[in-house]
Amino acid sequence: xxxxxxxxxxxxxxxxxxxxxxxxxxxxxxxxxxxxxxxxxxxxxxxxxxxxxxxxxxxxxxxxxxxxxxxxxxxxxxxxxxxxxxxxxxxxxxxxxxxxxxxxxxxxxxxxxxxxxxxxxxxxxxxxxxxxxxxxxxxxxx
Amino acid sequence: xxxxxxxxxxxxxxxxxxxxxxxxxxxxxxxxxxxxxxxxxxxxxxxxxxxxxxxxxxxxxxxxxxxxxxxxxxxxxxxxxxxxxxxxxxxxxxxxxxxxxxxxxxxxxxxxxxxxxxxxxxxxxxxxxxxxxxxxxxxxxxxxxxxxxxxxxxxxxxxxxxxxxxxxxxxxxxxxxxxxxxxxxxxxxxxxxxxxxxxxxxxxxxxxxxxxxxxxxxxxxxxxxxxxxxxxxxxxxxxxxxxxxxxxxxxxxxxxxxxxxxxxxxxxxxxxxxxxxxxxxxxxxxxxxxxxxxxxxxxxxxxxxxxxxxxxxxxxxxxxxxxxxxxxxxxxxxxxxxxxxxxxxxxxxxxxxxxxxxxxxxxxxxxxxxxxxxxxxxxxxxxxxxxxxxxxxxxxxxxxxxxxxxxxxxxxxxxxxxxxxxxxxxxxxxxxxxxxxxxxxxxxxxxxxxxxxxxxxxxxxxxx
Ligand code: HEM
Numbered sequence: 001x002x003x004x005x006x007x008x009x010x011x012x013x014x015x016x017x018x019x020x021x022x023x024x025x026x027x028x029x030x031x032x033x034x035x036x037x038x039x040x041x042x043x044x045x046x047x048x049x050x051x052x053x054x055x056x057x058x059x060x061x062x063x064x065x066x067x068x069x070x071x072x073x074x075x076x077x078x079x080x081x082x083x084x085x086x087x088x089x090x091x092x093x094x095x096x097x098x099x100x101x102x103x104x105x106x107x108x109x110x111x112x113x114x115x116x117x118x119x120x121x122x123x124x125x126x127x128x129x130x131x132x133x134x135x136x137x138x139x140x141x142x
Numbered sequence: 143x144x145x146x147x148x149x150x151x152x153x154x155x156x157x158x159x160x161x162x163x164x165x166x167x168x169x170x171x172x173x174x175x176x177x178x179x180x181x182x183x184x185x186x187x188x189x190x191x192x193x194x195x196x197x198x199x200x201x202x203x204x205x206x207x208x209x210x211x212x213x214x215x216x217x218x219x220x221x222x223x224x225x226x227x228x229x230x231x232x233x234x235x236x237x238x239x240x241x242x243x244x245x246x247x248x249x250x251x252x253x254x255x256x257x258x259x260x261x262x263x264x265x266x267x268x269x270x271x272x273x274x275x276x277x278x279x280x281x282x283x284x285x286x287x288x289x290x291x292x293x294x295x296x297x298x299x300x301x302x303x304x305x306x307x308x309x310x311x312x313x314x315x316x317x318x319x320x321x322x323x324x325x326x327x328x329x330x331x332x333x334x335x336x337x338x339x340x341x342x343x344x345x346x347x348x349x350x351x352x353x354x355x356x357x358x359x360x361x362x363x364x365x366x367x368x369x370x371x372x373x374x375x376x377x378x379x380x381x382x383x384x385x386x387x388x389x390x391x392x393x394x395x396x397x398x399x400x401x402x403x404x405x406x407x408x409x410x411x412x413x414x415x416x417x418x419x420x421x422x423x424x425x426x427x428x429x430x431x432x433x434x435x436x437x438x439x440x441x442x443x444x445x446x447x448x449x450x451x452x453x454x455x456x457x458x459x460x461x462x463x464x465x466x467x468x469x470x471x472x473x474x475x476x477x478x479x480x481x482x483x484x485x486x487x488x489x490x491x492x493x494x495x496x497x498x499x500x501x502x503x504x505x506x507x508x509x510x511x512x513x514x515x516x517x518x519x520x521x522x523x524x525x526x527x528x529x530x531x532x533x534x535x536x537x538x539x540x541x542x543x544x545x546x547x548x549x550x551x552x553x554x555x556x557x558x559x560x561x562x563x564x565x566x567x568x569x570x571x572x573x574x575x576x577x578x579x580x581x582x583x584x585x586x587x588x589x590x591x592x593x594x595x596x597x598x599x600x601x602x603x604x605x606x
Contacts, residue, residue, distance in 0.1 A: 001558070003242065038482050038483070039482050039484050040481055058398060069536075070243075070530055070534075070536070071239050071240070071242035071243045071522075071526060072239055072242075073229055073239050073240075073258075073522035073523075073526065073528055074243060074522045074523055074526045074527035074530060075484065075527070076523075077363065077364060077365050077520065077522075077523040078485060079254070080365060081363055081365075097489050103367035103369075103370040103371070104365075104367050104368060104369040104370045104374070105369070106226070106228050106365075106367030106368040106369065106373075107365050107368075107370070108228065109228055109229050109367075109522075110225050110226075110228075110229055113229040113239075114225065119238065119240075120238040120239060120242060121238070123153065128538065128558075130546075131483060132536060132539070132545050133544065133545050135547075136539070136543075136545070137543065138543065138544050
């Protein structure tokens, strides 16, 4: 079964950050498809902007939702070691309302875990195959 | 392996068990809970004269020890370090994410670890002696230091059959472990990368180089941390220990070999005794004397019993010698193509020893197994990643068509893997064992930091 990761990051309200968030959403799929394909464990990934209902037109938070195979922490170094993916997270940290400067990998790992709203097991999945199995077209029941 | 003459770390600042495989025959691994900071400080200070560094010794110390702290233990000294250490170290091996890799279910459930004690482990003291007397006297010293400083000892095993309940090495086995195999053969070289990569381009060093195990140096894909701030200074020159005590069910193991031997005889001929040895070798990838199947496919050979210079994909791509799911081939797949491609194979420094006397069949009762000491710079990216592969062999497309077979010896059969085991044969059909039994039960796991000598002096109050 896959696991959920739901990063919810309230962002700054200044125009530069707001524009950066819009741009990140627009380019998310096209920019990160090669890296996620290579990683081979992510079923789906979405980059969603949460509106600020108190201030129309503004974005309150960024939400990155993924479902992926296996544990999170052992594979986070693969994200950190991939320059394109590291850039996504560095960008997110920069936009975050809470002052977050990621100075090393441990800071990155904690940033992901602390902003993850999902718990292991909180995911419905219609099938039990992993991404690798699906791509290899594994036929027999797992 | 890459090599540089002068590594930047000082061996005298690194605890000895990290960089050296001690050959002391006697050891005891003692678990403690601190009551308060003052007591913990005085306890560490009392032990400090016996702590062995990695500096070369002229005379082998008769008795010595090393000290590990869990995150709760670290917080006793440094309450401000919350959220500054790697998530898995802080959350502990029982946490939901770690359990995605370790899969401790059923009798291995974390709820019953350490003989179902309710006490948290704060500190593990690894005591070594050249003789039983030398060990005994230092264990007494440690125990007295605990008693006078409100530090309580946890007895991690049921004290039964005259055993103390402590984790004591069973010395007569020497280099062998239960199930009858030679152990501790292949360990990382711990060289220093000749070309220390810059942090932004870290994929340069060999996974067996020491910068993947010591915290605070650049060039590691596995990113030992923390590297910055006060926590970074505290952790520098330290190394993590995934301390994992595994009960070995020798009855189930012997029974499995006996039950499966006739099927093996039907395929390869010979006696059932030979078939049992052959099968034992196929489960691990080495004969019980240590000879790797890749180099000695037909019979154990004294000349190859310590050999480590072989590859799998190059030398045995079809697994006709060593099955894909053999324990050694899963825990170090060497040159197999990884998923994702290009990611390195994590290595672990293994310093484990056996505990408990071997059984005298037909009496298999009694507690015995492995005091597993798996040292790494990153508990998640090295230890847990390998453990997840042990439970489900999904790390390489060479391994099984369904990507979900399991380590033949170790896996928790309750994990979502395929329990079958396939032994490819040069002629005829492969031997397919449909359902491997459970050979191992987890008795407890603690994630510790083995801090530098300077950090130990600091928490003992000797640097102020
Ligand atoms: C009671 C449990 C275990 C038993 C009986 C066992 C047995 C063995 C044996 C017989 C070998 C081959 C000899 C050698 O290379 O030293 C070996 C190698 C190894 N084991 Fe285990 N092991 C156990 C637990 C573990 C665990 C929990 C891990 C990892 C988390 C592990 C990781 C390794 C590694 C990395 C190697 C070296 C493989 C290589 O480099 O070729 N072992 N083990």
